[in-house]
Amino acid sequence: MGGTLRSQLIVGIDFGTTYSGVCWATTEGQKKLQLITDWPNPSTPIANAEKVPSTISYKDGRVNNWGFGVDVDEEHLRWFKLLLEPESTYSQAVKEVHQSNKLLGTMDKTAEQVVSDYLREIWNYTKEHIRKHLIVQDWEKSFAVRVVLTVPAIWSLTAKDKTLKAAALAGLPTNIQLVSEPEAAALATFKEKAEDGVLQVGDAFVVCDAGGGTVDLISYKINKLRPLDIEECAIGDGGLCGSVFLDAAFEKSIKAIVGLDQYNRLKDRHKKKMLQTFDYAIKRAFAPNSSADYSVDLPGVEDNEAKGILDERIALKHTALRTIFDYTCGQIETLVQNQVTEVKNKNLNVKAILLVGGFGSSRFLHHRLEQSYSSERIAVVQIDGAWPAICRGACLWGLEYANQPSPYSTQATEIKPTMTGHILRASYGVEVSVENAYIANNQMRWLWRQGELCKIGDQRDIIVTFAVHGVGWLSHSGTREFVQSLYYCKNECPSRKEESVRELCQVKFSVPESLIWMEKSFRSPVAPGKWRRPAFNLIVKAGSTMLEYIVKHQEKEVASVEAEYIEY
Template identity: 30%
Template sequence: MSQLRRYRGNVQKLVLAFDVGTTFSGVSYALLDPGKIPEVKTVTRYPKQGNAAGDSIGNSKVPSVLYYASDGTLEAVGAEAALLAEAQGKDENLIFVEWFKLHLCPETLDADEDLRARTPPLPAGKTVVDVFADFLRYLFECAREFIVENEKPNGERFWSSVQGQIEFVLSHPNGWEGAQQAKMRRAAIQAGLVPDDLTGHARIYFVSEGEASLHFCVHIAKVAGSLKNGDSVIVIDAGGGTVDLSMYRFTKMNPLTIEEVATPICIMHGSTTVNARAQAFLEGMELFILVDPILKVAFSAALKSSKNKDKIQEMLSYFEKYTKPDFKNPKEPSYIQLNTKNCKDDAIKIRRGRVTLSGSNVASFFAPAITAICNAALKQRTEAPTSVKGVFLVGGFAASPWLYSQLQQTLRPFGLTVTCPQNHHQTKAVAVGAVVHHIENWVSARVASVTYGVPASIVLDMTDMEHLQRLDDLYCHPSGLPMIPGRFDVILARGRRFRQNEEIREPYSRCSFDESSLNVTVGPIMCYRGSSKDPRWLDTEPDKYSIGCMVRADTSRVERKRVLGRVGWFYIQQFDIVLICGLTELQAQISWTENGEEKRGPAEVIYADDIDSLDST
């Protein structure tokens, strides 16, 4: 275990990390006492979740499921909701919610189409923020009860002393960006974790699942012990919905310093894609259920029957718990056990209520995910500045012996050795790593996953063919100069490495005949997701550009000059937008020069769901 340093703060603190997974979630925490070495602990008790001895998921994970009444009232969460679903099936008066995390995933992620098609809808009247908030509230209450109980004899007193200053860490897939972080923050506020003010917002921190997994591997799995200065590794966090791939180089072993050295990857090819293909297969089988001694009903022809839908869910539940995690040999058959033994059809291998699946069929459920993960790892390998020392595989999906063996077999010829930290699947690696990251944060540099830039206008150049092609868009600047709009000015290119707290500046020049219109600036930061290394015009690949966020700032203090142009007097104002990178979320400021001295002012970063509100401010 890599040693954490003594806490150097003056005030006792509590760090709580929530890893909300597609299928299972977990909470880890650390008590920070001045002068003491923090110990990362995990919540291992949830309501209705019994002794997990022999249970492959362990008590550190709780199902990411909820039950709502038809009027939207929350009825049950976590293990209690899972037990309720097993006990009574799908009650028409109750709405079972699972895989809700997938509704937050951006459309730009590489996704398995079966998974997208079979992602259950949210309850009517509920947004993903609503459901996320309900689940965060549940995790928070479970964490509070666990900490109070386990930090005896001073649990209650400790909680009372820190509850208003708890620092929360929320993990998310590599492919999530500011828009998803903004929704998660709103959910945390709605859940009552923090107040909706600047102080409350500042107590919410984010970390990518890839980076959290790295910190888990270093702190718990002790991977740094086998590495030396300059070694690079790939970390694969294979979860329920997404698989995150990150590459890091260990630049210094003492003190430990790590840099991200390749573009992080996120693909929607987690373990739920195996379930989705299994469901499609089962629904397509010519299953015959013996209803009585005379009548046989074709199961596949009666899927609209709620009874038969429940039967499919029963089979999928067994597949998820037993068949999938045990599968390791495509040459051997696998089984799904039904609750009734009064079910037989020799033609399709149903005997004594047990469905027989060929090993090759089960392997086919895994195949697209395995291919996607291997391709992503090999793609990332091409960006390595040095040879890759190894691949570390963590996450719930990593517990599959078939996935593990196939990744080993496929990647070994390319010089990539895949290893799994011992017993990692018994805990929520991301939750533990998120706490370690918050305490230490060994990553000093990160890599941009997309190209960021701003729309701009450029003075017409009649000798430039690109300008001549856009003469229909020509407009007159207040100065009287002819301008061509639609230019894309790159601020931060995809693949560029940036340091912790590194500042990237973009000069802005605003002109107007109306001086008062220069008191506030609102401008977009755009993302380019195409393959060009020199994107120049927004109309070249319009589907590859999107608004990442808007930056709004009070510019009333920024000097404006009155200038005489070709069509009269106008005002010009110049300042820089300063993007603060290297953190786990984007921050912005404005900067200008006043009497030879740099001045700074705050800027607000606003994401998609809040952009409409700009019109009313």
């Protein structure tokens, strides 16, 4: 395959809580998606895995191992992705996150730095994989490379901004784009279903992205079939009830069978292998109506026929397994039910619930949801290739925008994105005050409101003014920096800046003092000297996952604009 300077290479990266995956394609020829399955794995000579563990270890402050290469006996970090979300309670709710957070403190590293180190390893291996599979010299110069990175749908803009910064620190291309995980999975699914002719205009679907750590719920409706046009139709939801909570419950039950003292004496690598058997085999195959017998090997465990332990093998009772699955799957069922209700409240009929993600492959979860919704004639569908669906969808998302410089571009509009609108999970606005009018201070102007359908590319214009002192004809050779705060609220929008209104970010921009000096001056009755009041047009644009900020002064775009998100 040869590349031209106009050809693009799209890389979709599903950076997951427990596992990560990568898919890539070029804009040449058939645009075939290439899923990386040969992740380095020292424990097996034949690597064949659709994803690689999101784990990393350090030695003397440097990366020691990552992915499958992390040894069970070495100190390592897991679930560190969730530490990017400052608003979450994950660090207290999940043992793995708490341990990683504690380990970060001893290593003098931030969550952003660890994520950056892991993404760097993923990116370096991805580049090597592409080099081996493309018949072209120096592919990074032959193709324009674009990376699409997935993030949880329920993440805040601050967490998404930290993800972008970590990716940049890892050496990924600067034109990286973010897309939500269920949106990527939905795109991969709907593209396939549209070709099969099973979609109809007006159909509504609930996408349940059940992963290792988190479960995301987003609902979409079909606006148009050719070209495919879909948009969100309800506020998304999510929770910390992924498949690793099955792992924890399973290990707890094994401890009860074996006895805690004996279990603690067993070798960690044997326990890890036992948990892998549960993860890769039992967890996906077990179903409520299953008559199969299940067992796991645990070398070193003593025989106890009464408890089903014989020849270092533990027999698993069907009732015990069902108890393990019922609790976690029950939490997911509640999330799904809430989402279905949200869609119905919009006078839409849910045609199907689509299960994606690794946990989405579970026969138990599928059976439980199917039983719940059979009377409502809502189909529950397990997507083929559910585990890598997100990175495939991210790659497809990138291919859609391949002919556009950015998703916010007004040029090259011959390619219209499939996903055209999102339901906002928070309200966004600015504070407005009138000078010398106390009762008019701390007023809020809301740009978008929670629950509103926001079309990608929508924009809001805000006129902001600043009183500037000390700009004279001898001092206007430099620049003057201004800061405008944006706020968000997840409750009902108040008219004033109350406790429920929190600062989202500070939009910082610089203007040449020569332009300010051209403004008409005035004298203040309360402060000496000459003052000027420049007016700026702050434009806030809605993208797929982020907001974009543009500042204009006297119809000209200001050169330097930066948004600094607030971490709480």
